Amino acid sequence: MSVKHTTGFPPARGRAHAGHxxxxxxxxxxxxxxxxxxxxxxxxxxxxxxxxxxxxxxxxIPIDGALAVEFAHRGRSEKVTAERGHAVLVPAHAWxxxxxxxxxxxxxxxxxxxxxxxxxxxxxxxxxxPEVVKTSVHGAHDGVSRSILQALMASAxxxxxxxxxxxxxxxxxxxxxxxxxxxxxxxxxxxxxxYEALCLYVAEHFMDRExxxxxxxxxxxxxxxxxxxxFTREGSRxxxxxxxxxxxxxxxxxxxxxxxxxxxxxxNSGYSDATYFxxxxxxxxxxxxxxxxxxxxxxxxxxxxxP
Numbered sequence: 001m002s003v004k005h006t007t008g009f010p011p012a013r014g015r016a017h018a019g020h021x022x023x024x025x026x027x028x029x030x031x032x033x034x035x036x037x038x039x040x041x042x043x044x045x046x047x048x049x050x051x052x053x054x055x056x057x058x059x060x061i062p063i064d065g066a067l068a069v070e071f072a073h074r075g076r077s078e079k080v081t082a083e084r085g086h087a088v089l090v091p092a093h094a095w096x097x098x099x100x101x102x103x104x105x106x107x108x109x110x111x112x113x114x115x116x117x118x119x120x121x122x123x124x125x126x127x128x129x130p131e132v133v134k135t136s137v138h139g140a141h142d143g144v145s146r147s148i149l150q151a152l153m154a155s156a157x158x159x160x161x162x163x164x165x166x167x168x169x170x171x172x173x174x175x176x177x178x179x180x181x182x183x184x185x186x187x188x189x190x191x192x193x194x195y196e197a198l199c200l201y202v203a204e205h206f207m208d209r210e211x212x213x214x215x216x217x218x219x220x221x222x223x224x225x226x227x228x229x230x231f232t233r234e235g236s237r238x239x240x241x242x243x244x245x246x247x248x249x250x251x252x253x254x255x256x257x258x259x260x261x262x263x264x265x266x267x268n269s270g271y272s273d274a275t276y277f278x279x280x281x282x283x284x285x286x287x288x289x290x291x292x293x294x295x296x297x298x299x300x301x302x303x304x305x306x307p
Contacts, residue, residue, distance in 0.1 A: 007024060041096055043093060045077055046254065054092070059109045060106055062095075064103065093254075105269075117135070118136065197220070248269070252292065256293075
């Protein structure tokens with residue numbers, strides 16, 4: 001496994017290595033407290049304006065202070081305050097809406113298909129830009145961490161509560177420390193690692209309607225044409241094709257789970273124009289959004305499920 005430090009973010013102060021800083025924060029957390037409670041979003045209500053959605057599951061842990069967050073739970077919006085010793089678990093395509101407050105430090109672990117990303121955000125003063133440290137570990141989708149994550153998702157989503165979800169969160173955090181500290185020499189070419197970092201960024205920011213090849217190039221300090229070549233060579237598809245696939249997968253999730261209008265589905269999938277969204281959806285899936293939704297309803301009726 002190899003650590004890839006995402007470019008375009010403020011550098012970590014005090015430690016030269018972002019991965020070491022994140023690992024140090026995690027180790028301190030695990031030494032000083034136990035996880036007592038896990039708040040679980042379930043994607044059962046449509047995302048409101050300014051909600052945060054990613055194409056992969058996320059786990060947020062307040063390290064200092066408390067994190068006020070809104071998310072969907074059992075069909076309605078719920079607001080909670082996650083304190084030290086709490087964790088917030090958000091499945092892929094579900095949403096949350098955090099409210100940053102002064103003197104709060106939060107660590108978010110982002111479990112992508114090809115790598116795990118870490119974001120350490122410290123909000124020191126009201127109105128001031130937060131200090132952000134980001135890093136990612138390639139290959140983290142394999143092995144112990146992925147198995148623990150699967151067990152955590154299954155345990156958390158069954159709604160039974162108890163001590164199992166908090167214990168699994170602690171186990172997952174220990175596994176993340178192991179990933180960050182025991183890094184093998186890079187097994188892949190730099191171009192492949194950069195491509196995977198770009199994919200993680202797109203999967204994290206696909207709801208941004210201004211997201212395009214040029215904006216991503218600016219964040220990573222790369223030439224737009226180089227990004228095009230990376231996606232063609234490493235992913236066998238164009239950048240826009242990958243972005244549309246990520247966005248259409250979010251749209252399919254919304255069409256399956258919500259009764260939102262096509263305009264709302266388009267907006268929450270990163271498209272400002274519903275007509276263009278329908279055209280892209282049909283190109284990617286071979287059917288219109290309404291045909292997709294109708295097909296799901298017909299299938300549900302065949303097996304006795306109320307849509």
